[in-house]
Amino acid sequence: MKLRVERVHITLGHRPVLRDVTLEATPGAVVGLIGPNGSGKSTVLRTIYRSLRPQRGVVRVDGDDVWSLSARSAARRTAAVLQDAGGGPTGVCVSDVVALGRTPHHGLLGRDGADDHQAVDEALDLCGIRHMAERDVTSLSGGERQRVLLARALAQQPRLLVLDELTNHLDIRARFELLDLIRSTGITTLAVLHDLDLAARLCDQLVALHAGEVVAAGAVLDVLTPGLLRDVFGVAATASRHADGVVRITYGAQPLSLDQVPQPTVG
Numbered sequence: 001m002k003l004r005v006e007r008v009h010i011t012l013g014h015r016p017v018l019r020d021v022t023l024e025a026t027p028g029a030v031v032g033l034i035g036p037n038g039s040g041k042s043t044v045l046r047t048i049y050r051s052l053r054p055q056r057g058v059v060r061v062d063g064d065d066v067w068s069l070s071a072r073s074a075a076r077r078t079a080a081v082l083q084d085a086g087g088g089p090t091g092v093c094v095s096d097v098v099a100l101g102r103t104p105h106h107g108l109l110g111r112d113g114a115d116d117h118q119a120v121d122e123a124l125d126l127c128g129i130r131h132m133a134e135r136d137v138t139s140l141s142g143g144e145r146q147r148v149l150l151a152r153a154l155a156q157q158p159r160l161l162v163l164d165e166l167t168n169h170l171d172i173r174a175r176f177e178l179l180d181l182i183r184s185t186g187i188t189t190l191a192v193l194h195d196l197d198l199a200a201r202l203c204d205q206l207v208a209l210h211a212g213e214v215v216a217a218g219a220v221l222d223v224l225t226p227g228l229l230r231d232v233f234g235v236a237a238t239a240s241r242h243a244d245g246v247v248r249i250t251y252g253a254q255p256l257s258l259d260q261v262p263q264p265t266v267g
């Protein structure tokens with residue numbers, strides 16, 4: 001499944017939030033969307049999972065404009081895991097939440113079939129949460145809930161996954177495990193990640209946003225240059241590939257002062 005975002009422009013509250021954003025994920029690739037707070041990462045994702053229609057430009061999933069598809073057909077292709085706000089009603093168990101991922105596959109009668117049960121079971125197993133299938137979701141920790149939300153997305157059997165800060169509540173081992181799990185599914189993935197070390201470890205390609213514009217895209221080390229880390233993230237840092245093949249970032253002791261960092265022109 002190929003994703004292509006083409007020259008997407010979004011204005012919110014009279015302010016351009018995305019400006020001519022173009023990016024691509026080739027089939028099976030895991031692409032990291034990085035950028036400082038407010039740079040437009042979540043807004044890009046919203047245009048892909050159809051929560052926000054671009055005023056200009058187009059989002060194509062396997063060549064089709066996502067806004068030309070029915071909501072159901074779009075949901076069969078794309079699953080989103082968004083930042084977990086917590087809360088929600090009590091009395092809903094984990095397997096019920098995961099089963100919601102099957103909704104786009106249901107026929108008119110909306111009944112669960114053998115395929116649905118199998119997809120839910122596989123997703124519970126993949127995410128390591130089968131043992132908590134009967135637990136009330138409101139009783140789970142933040143990290144456990146994030147696994148449930150990923151399981152719901154996988155039960156959807158999408159061909160494109162969009163992830164917004166999936167790893168927020170996860171401890172370091174759980175982060176590695178979950179991201180390795182996502183890689184192992186072979187599903188084309190666009191993931192917003194604040195943790196640049198994690199992004200470097202997980203992703204085949206990175207796309208960097210700054211003030212609503214794509215400022216770099218490509219292989220991890222081509223994007224995470226000292227210049228980009230300084231100008232976009234405001235830190236003195238270098239990224240390099242270590243002998244074990246993992247890219248790691250070494251940060252300076254202090255963030256740079258504002259007069260050392262070029263400010264984006266906005267508006």
Ligand SMILES: Nc1ncnc2c1ncn2[C@@H]1O[C@H](COP(=O)(O)OP(=O)(O)OP(=O)(O)O)[C@@H](O)[C@H]1O
Nearest residue numbers: 012013015017035036037038039040041042043044
């Ligand atoms: N409904 C809205 N009206 C006005 N401005 C908005 C609206 N929604 C988002 N914005 C603004 O758009 C910009 C981009 O927001 P977005 O959530 O996409 O950023 P982000 O890169 O995901 O940020 P973060 O890393 O903090 O989650 C922000 O400046 C935000 O305040």
